[in-house]
Amino acid sequence: MSKIAVGTDVEAYCTKCKMVLAHAVVALAGTKPRRVRCNTCNGEHNYRATKPVSKAASKKTEKGAAKKTTTRKTRQSWEEVMQEASAKPHKKYSMSGSFGEGDWIEHATFGLGCVQSFVAPNKITVRFADSTRLLVCNQG
Numbered sequence: 206m207s208k209i210a211v212g213t214d215v216e217a218y219c220t221k222c223k224m225v226l227a228h229a230v231v232a233l234a235g236t237k238p239r240r241v242r243c244n245t246c247n248g249e250h251n252y253r254a255t256k257p258v259s260k261a262a263s264k265k266t267e268k269g270a271a272k273k274t275t276t277r278k279t280r281q282s283w284e285e286v287m288q289e290a291s292a293k294p295h296k297k298y299s300m301s302g303s304f305g306e307g308d309w310i311e312h313a314t315f316g317l318g319c320v321q322s323f324v325a326p327n328k329i330t331v332r333f334a335d336s337t338r339l340l341v342c343n344q345g
């Protein structure tokens with residue numbers, strides 16, 4: 206960052222040109238420009254880094270930003286998963302059936318469940334609404 210001194214060109218908002226333009230520093234306040242002269246219209250005025258924002262406009266922006274950061278529900282409830290799964294193809298569970306990981310099965314007693322893993326040679330762990338169960342498969 207270059208040191209700002211009287212005479213240095215800085216970007217500032219010109220109150221006459223109504224835009225951010227190059228200005229020459231006329232007076233300093235500490236290390237920051239206090240008064241500047243517009244290189245375009247030669248008007249001298251207090252230093253403003255950017256266009257002044259009206260209170261109403263900034264409030265609107267804040268509201269918009271807050272809305273954007275609202276966290277989306279990422280975790281599906283089991284009910285939602287079930288609802289989605291019921292639309293997908295699923296197999297009727299039987300001990301003689303063969304099932305793989307990710308398969309949806311319909312159990313006569315426990316209802317709809319998702320195969321979590323296949324335990325060689327003839328068992329599967331299935332997640333049902335109430336619990337995860339170990340079921341037998343590949344029999345017969």
Ligand SMILES: [Zn+2]
Nearest residue numbers: 219222243246
């Ligand atoms: Zn100007």
